[in-house]
Amino acid sequence: MKRISGRVFRYPLLVATVIVGVLGLVLWLAGATDAPRWLFSSFGLVVAGIESVGMIKRLRQGTFGVDLLAVIAIVATVAVGEYIATLLIVLMLTGGAALEDYAAGRATRELTALLTRAPQIAHRIRPGGADDAAATEIDDIPATEVRLGDLLLVRPAEIVPVDGTLLTASASFDESSLTGESLPVEHTAGEPVLSGSINGQAAATLQATATAENSQYQRIIALVAEASTSKAPVVRLADRYAVPFTAVSLLIAGLAWALSGDPVRFAEVLVVATPCPLLLAAPVAFMGGMSRAARNGIIVKGAGVLESLARARTVVFDKTGTLTYGTPAIAEVRAEAGFDSDTLLTLAASTEQYSSHVLAASVIGAARDRGLVLTPADSAREIATHGVVARFGDREVAVGKLSFIRDRAPAAVATALSGGELAIYLAVDGAYAGCIVASDTVRDNARATVDALGRLGVRNSIMLTGDARATAEHVAAQVGITRVQADCLPSDKVDTVRGLTERPVIMVGDGVNDAPVLAVADIGIAMGAKGSTAASESADVVILLDDVSRTVRAVRIGQDTVRIALQSIWIGIILSLVLMLVAAFGLIPATAGALSQEAVDLITIFNALRAIGGRVDAAAGVRVPARPGSPAAAGRDYSGRMLHKA
Template structure:
C-alpha cells in the first residue's frame, strides 16, 4: 500500500490519465460524445502545455528529445477529434518516464543501503577523561579523540600513543598495515588496527584529507560529459522523417485529416517504452549478478566500453596479505615452521595472522592448541605449543630473543613474520597482497572482446605494480600516482568510453571522472561507492565481465526493439499517406506496434548467451607472482 501511494505521489499523471480515459470512454458509450471530447481535450492540452515548458528548458540546455514529436502527435489527434488516441499518447509518454525513473531509483536505493554502513560519528575525550560520541562535523582542531579497534579515523590527527598500526589501503593503495609512532600524522579514512588509540585532531573534518578527496570527486563529476540516452539518438531523425511524411501526405491530399492519420502512426511510444523496458530488464540481470548499476544510461555505456583502467590494491588484488613463501632456517622444516607459527597466530589479532593461518589450513596442516599464549601489542605473539615456546613477530622482537637471527631481503610490497622456536631462529614467513585468481581471466576476456586498451593506475610502488601487471597480462602501468594524477590520466585515456575500476577512497575522484566508474564495494569504501556509476557488491572481479556482457546484450535488444518500432511505424505511415488507414484504426495499429516492440524488449530479462569468463588456477597465479 505504501509503495502504491508513493507511486501516485511521484507520478500523478499516470493514474490520472487512466482515470480520465475510463471516464471519457464511459461518457462516449453513454452517448455524451461531446462532453467526452471536451474533457479529453482539456486534459491533453494541459499536459501538452506542461510538456512544452519542460521541452523548452531542455532545448535551452542543448538537449533534444522525443517530446516535440509527442506534442505534435497529441495536437494532431485532438485536431481531428481522435481524443482517445491522444490520451494513449499521454499515457505512453508519462508511463515511459516513470518506468525509466523507477529503474534508476531502484538501483540507487540498493546502493544507498550499501553505503549507509559508513560511520559518521567520532568519540571525543573530554578534559576529565569522559568519553562523548559526537557528529564528525563537531570535532575541532586540538580535540582529543579515541578511535576504537577497526574503526575509521574521522579526521586528520596526530597519534598520542607510543605505537599503533593503521590500514591505509583505501587512501594510498598500500595493502599492508602501516605502523605509526607517537607524533606521526594519521590521515582521515585510515582504519585503526587491533588496539584503541588516542589522537589529537590536526584539522577539522571539512579540511581533512578525506574531504579534499571528496571535493576532487565533485570537480571530476562536474567535468564529466553527460550521457545521452539511447532513445534520444533516434529522436531527431525520426521526428524529421515523420513530419516530412505527414506534411507530404497533407500537401498531396489537400486534407489536414491526412496529416493526423499519418502522424498517429508516428507516436514515439516504441522509443519511449522499449528502451526503458529493456534497460530495466538489464538492471535486474546485473543486480542478480551482484552488480548495482545506477540507471539505464550507465548500463548502456557498459555495452560500449573500449578502454579500461584498474587500480591494484583491493581490485586486481584482494587487498589483504597472503603467504607466498616459507624460508626455514637451518635445522627446521618448512611445514613445521608454518604449522607452529600458524598455531601461535591463533591467539593473535595482528593483520598478518589471518594470512598465516589460512596458508597452513590450505596446506592441510593441523593447528595445535597452546597451553599458554600472550600477545605483545604490535610486536608479536608467544605461545607454548606441545612444550615448545613459539614466538612470531617483528624482526626487532625476534632479534632480541635469538642469537642467530637473520633479516630476510624483501621485495617491494612484501612483509615478513619472523619465527623463533625454543630460543632459536626458525625462519620467516613472507607475505604479500594476494592476487585475485580471476584477475588474469578478466583482463584476457576484455582484450578478446573488443576492449582495445587496458591499463593499471595505482598509488602503490612501481616494482609491486609491475609485478602484479606482469602476472595478469597488463602491459601499461602507471604507478606511484596521487588522486589528481589518476584523474588526469583517465581523462586523457582513449578510445572512449573508458571504464575505471577501484575500491578505495583515493579512487573516488578517478571513478567520478571516468565514463563509467566501478567500485569494488565488498569492503564498503563509502567515497568510492558514492562517486562510482556501478558497485560490485560481490567480492569477485569476474562480476565486471557479467556487467559488460549484460550491458552489450541489453543495448543490442533495446536497439533492435527501437529499430523494429521505427521501421514498422515508417512503413505504416507510408501506407497511411494513401488514406487507406483511418485515424482510429491507425491508433489501434500503432498500439500493436508498441506491443511488439515491448515484447521484444523483454528479451533483455534473459541472461546473455556465450562469451562467459574462464578461470585461472590459483596455483598458476601464485607461481607467476613468485617468479615476478
C-alpha cells in the same frame, strides 16, 4: 501505502491518464457516448500544452527530442476526432517518460553511508595528561572541535578522527580505506597518521596536525560530492533519431496534404507517425538489460550506464580487493636447517593463537588447511605491534617482525621478498628458525578478465593503486596490464581518470579510497561484496559477487542491450515509415491507422523485451573463484543473491 502515494505524486500525468481512461470507459458504459470524446480530447490538449512548455525549455537548452512529434500527433488526432488514439498517444508518452525517469532515478542516492562513517568523536587528552590515559584525563569531544596541536587518544580498533603525528613509540594502522593497502601499516613516533585509518590492537596517542574539515577523510567526502555533480547527463538514445524522424514524418504528411488537397490526410499520416516506438523501445530494452544484470549479481543504476558500458574503451582497475583478493594469504614457508615447513608452520600457528595481529588468522588458517594440529601454550604474551612469545613445555617460540626476532636470535636475516609480500619471522629457543611469507594473492580470473575486456573493445587497461611501485608492477605483470600508476592518493586517482582521452572510461574498485574516482569515471564499478558502502553509493554499477569477471559480463550486457534497443528503434521507424507512405495515399483511415500504430508499438516492445534474456549467464549457482583456504575454495557454491567475503 506511503510508497504508493509517493509514486502517484511522482508520475502525476501517467496516473491522470489512467484515471481519465477509466472515467471515459465508465461514461461510455453509462450511455454518455459523447462525453469520452470531449474528455479524452480535452485531456489530450492539456497534456500537449504541458509537453510544449517542457519542449520549449529543452529547446532553449539545445536538446531536441521526440516531444514535438508527439505534441503534433496529439493535436492531429483531436482534429480528426480520433479521441481514443489521442488517449493512447498520451498514455504512451506519459508512460514512457515515467519508465525512463524511474530508470534514471535509481542512480540518484545520497552519500549517507560515507558521511555516517566519518569520525564523529575524538578523545582529547587534557594538558598534562599525555602520560596517563586514564578516563579522568580524557574529554570526549566532537571531531569537528579538534584544533591544531591537540593531543588525542585513539583507542584500539577506532577510526583516527583527524590527521596527526604519532606520539606513541609505534602503532599499527589499517589504511585500506585510504590507500587500498590490505596489509596493516606500522608507524613509529613522529610519522604522520591519516584520518579515516583504523587503529590496531593497542591504544595510540597523536597530535592533531589538521582540523576535521581539512583532514584526508573529509577531503575524500568533498571529492565524491564534487565528482558526482560534475558528470554530464547521458543523452537519451531515442533522441538521436528524433530530428530526422520528425522531419521525415512532417515532410510526408505535408506532401500528402499538398498533393491531395485534403487536410485530413495530414492528420492520418501523423496518426501512424506517433513516436511511441522511439519513446518506449529504448526504455523497455534498457530496463530489460538492467533486469538481466541483476540476475547476474550486477546492479546497474540507470539506462544511461548500460549505454556507456556498451561504448567503453578504457578500463581502470584498483589493485587491492579488485585485482587481488584484498586479504593476506600464506604464500610460502621458508624453514631453516633443523626444521621442515610443517613443523615451522605448526609452531607459528600455535603461537599466533595468542596474537591479535591481522596475519595471525592467516597463519592459523594455513596450518589447519594442511591438517596440522595446533598445540596449546603453557604461557604466552604479546608485545603489541611487534610479535608474540609462547612457551610449549621446555621450548620457547617467538613469532613477529624481523627486529623483534633479532633481539632473541641475532642470526635472523631478512628474506628476499617480491612485490606485495610480507614476512613473519620465527625464533625457537633463541635460534633463527625461518620465516613465513604472506601476500595479497592475485585473483584467479583477473588476467582472463583483462583479456576478455580487450576482446569486447575495451583495449586500454590501467592500474591505479596506493601501493608502492614494486608491488603494483608485480601485480600488473601477472594480470597483463602495462600502464601502472602507484603511490596514489584518492585525489591522484581522480586527476588521472579525468585526464584520460580514450573514453568512455570504466573504473573498477572497492573501498572508501575509490569512492571519488568511481564517481568521476564515466562508469564506476564497485566490487560491492567487499567494498565499502561509500564506494557502492558513488558507483554506477555495483557487483554483488566477489568476482571481478562480472565486469566483463556487465560490458557484454550493455552491448547486447544497446544492440537490441537500436534494433527495436529501427524496426519501429521502418514500420512507421511504411504506414506513413500508405496513409499518404489515403489507404489507411485515422482509426485503422491508430490501431496499426499500436501493432507497431507491440512489435517494437516485444522485440525490446529480448534484452531481458540471457538465461545462459543467469547467476543461479555461480561458482566464484575464491582465495585459497576460503569456504568457496572448499567447494561452496554462491548464488547470485549471496555475497562471498574473501
